[in-house]
Structure formats: structure tokens, C-alpha cells
Amino acid sequence: MAPAQAQKVLKMQATWPASRTLFENFTMFARRVEELTDGQVKIEIMPAGRAISAFEVLEATHRKVIDGAHTWAGYWQGKNSAAILFTGGPGGPWGMDHQDFLGWMWWGGGQQLVEEFYREHLKLNVVSIPVLISSPQALGWFKKRIETLADFKGMKCRQTGVAGRIFNEMGMRTVNIPGDEIMPAAERGTIDCAEWIGGVEDLRFGFQTIWKFHYAPSLHESVSIGDVLINGDVWKDLGRQHQEIIRAAATEVLIKWWVGWQKQNADAVRELQEKHKVHVLQTPNEIHTEFLKAWDRVAAREAERNPFFKKVMDHQKAWASSVVPAKRLYFPAYRIAADHYWPEK
Template sequence: MAATARFVASVAVILALSLAVTTQPGHAQGTTTLKVQAAWPPASTLWESSKFFAERVGKLSAGRLKIDLLASGSVVPPFESLDATGRGVLDGAHAAPAYWVGKNKAAALFGPAPGGPFGMDMLDYLGWLYQGGGLELYREFYKDVLNVDVVPVPLTAVSNQVLGWFKKPIRSVADLRGVKCRQTGITAEVFTELGMRTVNMAGGEIVPAAERGLIECAEWVGPAEDMKLGFHLVFKHYYMPSLHEPAVVVELLLNGKVWQKLSPDFQEIIHAAALEATINSQISLNKANADALKELREKHKVQIGRTPNDILIGMLKAWDKIAQQEADKNPFFKKVYDSQRRWAADVVTSRRTVHPSYEVGADYYWPQK
């Protein structure tokens, strides 16, 4: 009887899994395939994170779930990937919340926002997402505010983004005025407040635009990522750090109907692979950036400069002004921003008390020349 009961139970599980699989998109011979387009070119480190995620999904599912990863622009332009995913043209997209600021500025808060916001770094922001109610607000944003049928999953961390590349030296905030620069999302508004003339464009378009003289400066990610796209070939002045995007987490967007058809274990596999890829992307970038900085200095003779302090403070003041104006007229923006403020009030102030300044150890062992 026990053996019979175990057999019946096993058959029931197999039938349930078979039913789940046969109702999946892209089903073929027991494998579920999701067509996901990344918003970055294959040369980028962000693409490496997309690939890492796809590989981990395949391994964790023992080949039952496959991510068919498509390069930027394969089906739709990068800035159309959200709507394409919502309509089911794509099963998913690996994109950036900052791309959707034109739809609603609350998108900037899931990027996250300039200044952290409120002084948060990557760990603080991930804490808010996973333990402070951030994910629930994230899903509410797409479902109820933008009315797009997608499910967001945090995927890939990029911190801390640098100020950017310039054709001329920058010595103070006054030197930003009138400079035509590639910026995107809410960051563009921050730099506009500081006097820049900003233009939005996808990553693969930046270097060609600079070569044609259409822009005088550009911001993308950081040393390793920027060098892969060839920024050092058209710019020779590189400034860091910055506070416009100190803790960026980009996103996997999956079509809502596709997500609902996925079995619970597939959903958990996606969440697990995405979190692993997010951590892996950050620790990998730390070393990649170190190697890239050395090469930029020694081989390509790029002038690496420290961002003037008045620019950093200017960013925070500009962002505070923009955020307050938006909170006054956008209830959902205010809802998310207040949630982040509450989290940061506890966590940022506590970490400042508990943790020593990073510069103490770094400057002691590796004094700057």
C-alpha cells in the first residue's frame, strides 16, 4: 500500500509538472523557452550579466527553462521594450527603469534615484527592495500606475556610476553650463538644473554621436563598461565619482501572462538566478573597473579626474528640488519616496555610526599619490 501510494503521488507530481510545462510559452520537447531582449549591446558588461542570468536559469532548472537572449534592437528598439513586453511581442526584457521616466517620474525611484536616494548605497537600496516593501511598490508601479502587464524582477547591480567623459577639463559646476551631454532619465533633469544641455540615446549610439560632434560629454556606467564601448577613443577627460546614480539596479521585465503560466518552481528559479546575477555583477564589476582604470591611465593616457565637490553637492540640491516638485503633484512618486526616506532614516544613519569611513582603511594602506 505504501509503495502504491508513493507511486500514485509520484504520478500526480509528474502529471502536474507536465501540465505546467505544456502550457508554457515557447514549449518544445519539455523545455520552456522565454524570448528576452536586452537593452544593451553584446560588447557591454551589462550583456555579460544578461548572459550569466540566462545560463544560471538553464542550470538551476536542469535545462527545463531556457532564456533565449536577444541583443539590443533585435526585435524592438531599447526604449520600446517595456511596451513590447507588455503586449507579448517579447516574453521579457532586460532594461533599466530610468528608460520609463517619460511615462512617470516614479520610475526614477526604482533605478534608484540620485543621492541614493537619502544617502543609500547599493546594499541599503537592495535592503529596501527586499525587506522594506520596495518590491511590492515596484510591481504596483507597473501594474496599477503604468497599466502595463509586466512583472519586474531586479536583475544586475551597477554602482557607483561615474560623472562621465568630457572633451575638455571640468574644474567646477560652472564648467558644466552649456555642455551638450548624453544623459538619460531623471539624471538628465538633474544635469539640466546644473546648466547642461542633455540628450537621451541608447548605449550603442553614444560613441558614434561623439565622433560626429553631436555631443561634448557622455555618461554611461563606469570604467569597464565604458571602455568596452570605446568611450576612451573619443574622450580623454574622465571624472568620478558621482551621486546621480550611486546604486543602480536594472530590471528583468516579464510579460504578466507569461509569468502566470510559469510553474512556481520556474518563478523561484528566475528570482534566485536574478539575485545571484545581481550580486555577481557587482563583485565582477569591482575587479573589472580596477583593471580598466589601470589600462585607461597607462595605455590610453586618459586623464582621470576627481569630481569637484561643488558638482556633487549641486546634484543633491538639484535632485531635492526636482523630487519635491514631483512629490507635490504625483501621489505614487510621493508614496515610494516616503517609503525610501523611512528606510534610509534608520539604515543610513545606523550604518554611518557602525561602519568606519571607507577612506580610512583605503588611504592608510593605499595613500593617493
Template sequence: MKNTSLVTAAVAAALSTALAVATPALAQQPRVLKVQTAVPPASTTQDALKFLAERVDKITGGQLKIDALAGGAVVPPFEILDGAAKKVLDGAYGISYWWYGKSPTATLFSNTPAGIFGMDAIDFIGWVYEGGGLELWNEFYQKELKLNLVAFPSIPPSPQALGWFKRPIKDLADFRGMKCRQTGIVSQLYAKMGMAVVNMPGGEILPAAERGTIDCAEWVGGVEDLRLGLHTVWKYHYTPGMHESASVAEFAINKDVWDSLPPHHQEAIKSANSETFLRWWAKFQKQNADAIDEFTTKHGVHLLTAPPEINQAFLKTWDEFAAAEAAKNPFFKKVYESQRAYAAKVVPAKRFMFPPYNVQADHYFPPKKQ
């Protein structure tokens, strides 16, 4: 009996020790957030979300993880914002001009179109963090649209090309009447300029081009267009475009989810977003350079400069649209005037302080004749 009691006591002690070790381990199971994009798995935007997830994982020591889901994984691609607001998803990784149908003000939080008041991506980030933009962004989602979200700026997928064309274009007259794939507010602006716009998701562009049902298309440019395969149908590629000269994407997370995170996990997400902005941007530029080289050396693409008349007409059309929208939409006006005030200081000063890119570029790498 004595030996049996000793054995029983030893087993009980062992079980007690095991439970003491196991309980903290169970309590520290990592939290996983479901975040979805609206793009295919092969997109560089999906690459960015994966990088963001990796950084959050490492910064938190594995205690917070992001399940980086591609377009359509849980909800249809362009339902990610509502999915996050309703907690079907924990977060949405996209760009705010996609929500133009909810309110034209949405486009302003993507610095689109035309790089608002000439701001490049860094200027825009400055407005977000130093000019009150982040507060306006969250006021827009939470109070204007009544969406239970918290948003932050993410990657800068620009500058984007004017597009791909089945034939050369030399001026605005050539541009008019062409049936071209465009989306969102850009489609409205180009329609005002005389283009016959067709709205379709990215996955439908190449088949439409192959069938000849569209004459031209805007997607992104560089590596994204190479992956989509537009060069296999059309050989005239024009840059730059003003419609997305300096766009910035967003990371939107359900507000209840955000509020439930401990402060150090919130800071991890903020820091990972900032790092993703910089690291992805640098990689994106190199990928685009490689793609541009491949277009010409392997696929016979004509890389051409967009007729200035087209971009000038676009800027004028946007200014007219924005002025009209500000006159009837108080919140649009509030955001637009905030951006104007910030840009009025930063853009002229930057133009004065920064040497034109072409000065050194032309010295070391003179432009080739087209």
C-alpha cells in the first residue's frame, strides 16, 4: 500500500507539473487575422500582403499572424471592405478608389487621380501622418460611410502607365472614340474626354483584347502588365499617365478586432505597414525595370511617351470634376482642401529643393530615340 501511495503521489505530481507547463503554452497560442486582397495570387499586391504578414509574425515573436488571402478566397474581390467591416474578414488589403461607388471622396485617400495637387507618394504619406490625413481617413470610413473600420496607408503601386493600344496615338483626337478598359473615377474622366470606356476586372482584359472587343487597356504597367500578358496582344505601350501617377494603397482592419489587440500588436501592424511600403516599393521599381527591358528585348514592344495633350486634358478634366464635387459634397471638400493646404507648402518647396530627375538620368543614361 505504501508503494502504491508513493506511485500515486508521483503520478499526481507529474500531472500537476505537466499542466503547469501546458497551461501557459495554451494561453499563448498565436492569434490569426484573416486579411484578403482583391487581386490574384500572382499579383505583386499579394506579394506585399505576404511580406506584411511575415513582418508582423517576426515582430510579435509569432504571437500575431496574418493569413494573407488572395482575391475571392472568402468573399468576392470587391467585397473585401464590407467583409472586413462586418467581420466576415478581419481585414482588407486594397486601395480606396475601389470604393468610389460608395462615395467619390474615397478616391482622395488613394492620392488618385493625378497625384492630388501634384503630391507624390511620399508627399501623400506626409499628409496622412503630418497633415491630419489619417484622422480624416478614419472619420470617412467610420462616420461618413458608417463602416466599422480602421485604415492605414500601405504600398504605393505607381506610377501607372497610360496603357496598351492596338495602334499608335499621336494626340487627343486619336484617343477619342477608342474602346478602352478603365475603372472607377478614371473611367468617368476618360469618358468626359471622349474615350469609349469599358469597365471590367483585370482577369477579363486579355481575353477581351484577344477577341478584339477592346482597343486599349490600362492595368498597372511594368511587371504587373507582363504577368497579365498584355504584351502578347498589343505592342504599343504608352507612359506616363496622370490617372494614377502616385497612388497609395490601404490596409483596413475591423475596428472591433483592432481594439481587441494589445497595444504592442497594434504597433507591430503599424510598423509592418510602413516597412512594407518602403521595401515593396523598392522591389517594385526593380521588377518594373526588368519588365520594361523584357518588353523590348524579347517581345518587340514599342515603349512610347504619352502625348502631352492627353495628360494635360486629363488634369483639366479632373480639376473640373473635383471642383464640382467639392461644391456639393461637404466631406469631399473638407478632405480636398486639407490636401490642397498641405500640398501648397510641400510641392513647391520640393520642386525648389530637389534636382529634376532628368538632369542626372540624361547625363548618365541619355534617352533613346523612339
């Protein structure tokens, strides 16, 4: 009989607290890895701040302070603006939905560009695997109705990263603060509006106790995908079989958790409307149109400054130029059947 292998324990930290639904995705992933390896690989999961601060997980994984992280590449935009494109990015990106974007990642060479990004451009020894879909996201919470772009302009709103730059381009005054600081800022009246994710995540934060106008959808994160990071040396030590199990577990969790999360969001929207008397309203089309125009300007400027951003953008657009027109032809618009069976009240 072959000797039993020693159990491998990986210490990994998230960039969000344990109270967030996103951490539940992390828990599901760790549990599935342990099940599929028959206990040979165990992931010890930690919420944000347990070992290091939330936004230090990338460097900490590289330096092997922790073995890995459960996070979102958009947080690394300050290191290289191309980071946002590996999450999906604004506008779809380029009209793509989740299926299209994952097709690019898995079949179109996107994952190879992710590896190039971390290895050659950030000079970090990490492996990235998609595991978390937290989209589509809402436009956010407002203290008053937003009926036109003019109503949108001049408002002081919590928003982060490239989305904040796009909304600034549209006339909003954005404030970049962590999620846990949104409620205190709202209570002090220092912000007029805020975006986090939407649905169940926003309900858990308690935004409905501050604001009563909630708008969706939005194009700033209509596709938003998080990943698991694992230190490169730790990854090699796992061996081929366990590497493949981890990749398979991540893919399974990405899909299974996401479709369950959508039901959580549906239940949350109903609670917001019926219990908390929140006005859940459709984002005006004018804001969507102006958002895409603003994103095109921001992306063009970024492509001029950052050759790798341009490389990834052009690569995504080439994939989108094929799959988006084909999907528009074959996939019926969601509203056709939805409006027939569940007309808006």
C-alpha cells in the first residue's frame, strides 16, 4: 500500500469581512477543495484584517506571508490600470456579458494575459484563478430621485477605481472610501449617494436605513469577477493533481455560488421594497449612454498611457467583435418573455 500523503494546509485571507456574502463564496471554495482532495488539501480561510490588512493580500501572497487570497483584481488598478480589465470591467466589457467574458478568459487567451500581467508587469509570484462572480451590480443608493443626467451631476457619491473616474467624467463628485466607511459617511451627510454591490450585500450593510432610492442596473460592473490568488511556490508544491482539483473546484463554485446568489438578491430586493419601503427604480437610459461614452474616453486615454492596457483591451475587443453580434442574433432579449410572464407593476 502506498503511504498516505501528509495533509497540506493553506492559509488564505479574503479582502472582505466574514459577514459579506462574498466570504461565503470563499467558504464554499475551501470546503469543496477539501472534499475533492479527500482532506489532503485544507484551506484555512481568514476574513479581511485577520493576518494583514485587506488590500495587502496581493503582496502578502507574493512574499508568502499568507499562502493565498480571495480577492478582486480591480483593487490593483493603482499598480497597473489593466487590472480592471481582468475583472470584466466597465461596459460589459465591450458589450460582453458573463458568458462572453468567461469564454475570453478560458478559450480566448484571457487567462494567459492574466498570467503575463502578474508575472511580467507586476513582477509577482502568484497564480490567479477565477472563483467569484459578484455582478451585475446596481447603480447605487441616492437621497433623491434620479430622472436625468442633470440630476446625477454634482452629487457626491462613494465610488472606487476606474468607475469613479468615469462617473467624475459624467459630472459626479466621487469619494473613494472603503465599504465599511460608507454608513458612517452617510450618517454624517458627507455623501449624497453610494455604490457597493446591490441586493443582499447592500441589505446586510443597512443602506436602506439611510436612503430610500435605489437604482439598477448599471454598466460600471455589469460583469465583475473575483479570483483566488495562490503563491507560485505553494502552487508548485501542490503537484499537478491537486492543482487541477483546485482549478475544477474554483470553476464549480464560480457557477454554483453565483446562481444561488442571484436568488438571494431577488429575495433581498423584495424585502427592500415590501419591508423597508425602498423605491427600487430603473436607471435612466440617458445615464447608461453617457456612461459608455465616458468610459470610451477614459479607456482611450489609458490605452495611450499604458501599452499593456491597450494590448488587453484590443484582445478583448477582438473576441467581443465575434461573440457579441452572434449572441445578439441568437439570444432573445430577456425582457420579451420576462415582460410577458412578469410585467412590471
